[in-house]
Amino acid sequence: MGSSHSALNFGAGPAKLPREVLAEVQTELLSYQDSGMSLMEMSHRGKEYTKINNDAQKAIRELLNVPDNYKVLFMQGGGTGAFAAVALNLMNRTGVADYAVTGTWSSKAAKEAAKYGKVNLVFPKADKPGSIPPESSWTLNPDASYVYYCDNETVDGVEFPFIPTSPHGVPIVSDMSSSIMTKKIDISKFGCIVAGAQKNIGPAGVTVVIIREDLLGNPMKICPTVFDFTVISQQNSVHNTPATFSVYVMEKVLQWIKKNGGLQAMENQSQDKSKLLYEEMENSNNFYSCPIDENCRSRINVPFRVGGPQGNEELEAKFLEEAEKLKMFQLKGHRLVGGIRASLYNAVTRDEVALLVKFMKEFRAQFS
Incomplete structure (x- = not known):
């Protein structure tokens, strides 16, 4: 992943800051x-x-x-x-x-x-x-x-x-x-x-x-x-x-x-990043599922379950374990909600989200 991606931080906050800052x-x-x-x-x-x-x-x-x-x-x-x-x-x-x-x-x-x-x-x-x-x-x-x-x-x-x-x-x-x-x-x-x-x-x-x-x-x-x-x-x-x-x-x-282009650029990038993630869920035949009504799904904090709509805790633990091997961190869902959560704040790049989605595809191929 190269040294600039020493860790992929999908934490909900305190969250990733721009590396150059x-x-x-x-x-x-x-x-x-x-x-x-x-x-x-x-x-x-x-x-x-x-x-x-x-x-x-x-x-x-x-x-x-x-x-x-x-x-x-x-x-x-x-x-x-x-x-x-x-x-x-x-x-x-x-x-x-x-x-x-x-x-x-x-x-x-x-x-x-x-x-x-x-x-x-x-x-x-x-x-x-x-x-x-x-x-x-x-x-x-x-x-x-x-x-x-x-x-x-x-x-x-x-x-x-x-x-x-x-x-x-x-x-x-x-x-x-x-x-x-x-x-x-x-x-x-x-x-x-x-x-x-x-x-x-x-x-x-x-x-x-x-x-x-x-x-x-x-x-x-x-x-x-x-x-x-x-x-x-x-x-x-x-x-x-x-x-x-x-x-x-x-x-x-x-x-x-x-x-970096002000709010218009941040908004475009935000739509783009969340679309990548939601599309993988739509195409996963319910292996990944988002419990949120489509009309109010967040572009910024994306919770989902692994292994079916109710989630399979064993699979979710495995998902987190495998993600950490690839240096993808802070993907565990909030303790009140469970499951997985990826936060896509401004400092998280499209490439980083694409790497997460690539991992999700591979994980699904292996375990579904």
Whole structure:
């Protein structure tokens, strides 16, 4: 496979980072821009980090075409911290919020929000995991402070093929941790977007928040300062010491995305990669099967079973074992779901997915 493919990393997060970004970080690790100090040792208020902070915000604005009336924030606490932060900052308007629960992460977000106000589930929890009820069947509360959904369920492999809307003009909030920067989106359709970086845009430690300005300024009294969007916005994401190293690496990944054709190129590649994988499943005569409804299958996290729709645990263990011999790692499905899962984030190349599919064909020929 050549030395540039020392390992094929299909992990769900922390996930693969672009190799050239890691190489650049390595050259600067001991001495950032010939300063004789590592960026990790520098003040978050110094000119070096200030530039990185501003450049990263600017890159996000350019790549996602963020309108001027939105703020870009860098927070800590991951997606899980953001579950609380969203409620603490936005639920105050009416004390009620609408949640679309389509899998593990939106379910956790709804449970977290219920600590701070009333959560209305816009449809009953799906009898069959792996589906999104049609929007026409949703029950939306006109008094909700916001409507929340998870754009791509990393564990369950469900991705929204549409952006939900509220007939009542209620702001839409989305967790885009695993889909941000993999497709073009119209930011103006959202009140707030949150995204843990450790999948498509950087290492763990920084969470990106994009929020419309009119939604700032009304946090709950109990909202911790570290999660207060208004304070973070006023202080340009340096109210307290940020995850400087994570932001520094993220800024490099964002430049890498720009250099490699921006969001259109990432979207084309994403469609292309997932198509390779889903086609192998379609052609496998049910040896590989994906439990997700076709209209909402994720391009980014692809769960599947080996040896039939219910999966054959022995075969799946063998599949993982053989994959690791070929240096294909982190393909084990989430502990809550089982089976196999391949995550195809931006840094995972089409060639790498083609190698996985080649292995799947060979494995199927041997064991079906």
